Amino acid sequence: MRIRPVGTNALLLDCDGPDQVEAWRAELWRRRAAGELTAVEIVPAARTVLLDGVPDQARAATLVAGWTPRPADAAAPVDEVEVPVGYDGADLPAVAGHWGVDVPEVVARLTGTEFRVAFCGFAPGFAYLTGLPAEWAVPRLPTPRPRVPAGSVALAGPYAGIYPGASPGGWLLVGRTDLTLFDVRADPPARLTPGTRVRLAAG
Known part of the structure; x- marks a missing residue:
């Protein structure tokens, strides 16, 4: 360091x-x-x-x-959040192709991974989640979508992430959640903060 x-x-x-x-x-x-x-x-x-x-x-x-x-x-986690995800994303077949498995195995891998918020950026409340093995990294789309719906669960490079609001985006979409991730009236406004443990549960 x-x-x-x-x-x-x-x-x-x-x-x-x-x-x-x-x-x-x-x-x-x-x-x-x-x-x-x-x-x-x-x-x-x-x-x-x-x-x-x-x-x-x-x-x-x-x-x-x-x-x-x-x-x-060894560090104590700040919090642990279970995010209910409907795994119906448009890019699930593409992720399965990159990983050399079928779609149910992609879902099993994601639900079985303990993620951790590494840092936040890109948009208010957007958390970059680590936890996937390096060999599971996937490329971004060659052309970003002009609008990704709020709550979309996605993968890019070695990260998973959840779009807190509708925005353009080039990550691969694997599912969606109804959990509110950013609320200016909340304290803190972002539901997922650095250090938080996250489970992307099927639900």
Whole structure:
């Protein structure tokens, strides 16, 4: 892991991969809750963690450099959410073709996987879910759909995701859920936050 300054009040942690990102995300959230770290935002991404709003950049860098996070699998989950999914997506046959299995096996693999929210992006409440083996990665559509319905459950690269609202999108659609994933009146507004464990249950 490498620590780099960003501007005058932020740090960027360059990590080796998603497991290290999650380990540092959990460690930094824990340290902040315990009062050992001051940061306005701690934002994980695919291979980085941003600490924004640190009052003393040099001191924060020294503190972080002296900490050793627990492995991602040993960190306590923030929450666990079961998402009921109707597996009737238009791209299920395409996913089955990429995986070399039939459609029922695709559904069995997805329902049997424990996913974890790695980070959020693209749209408010859109969570990038990790947990699929690297060999199950699938390509995006060559041309994105102009409108993907809210609640669509989809795959792209090594990630699964659920569209919280209708939007354009190029991910492969495998199903749909009626669960509300983003509500500005809720606290927090996003139902799926980094660290959350997720089950894409058939229902």
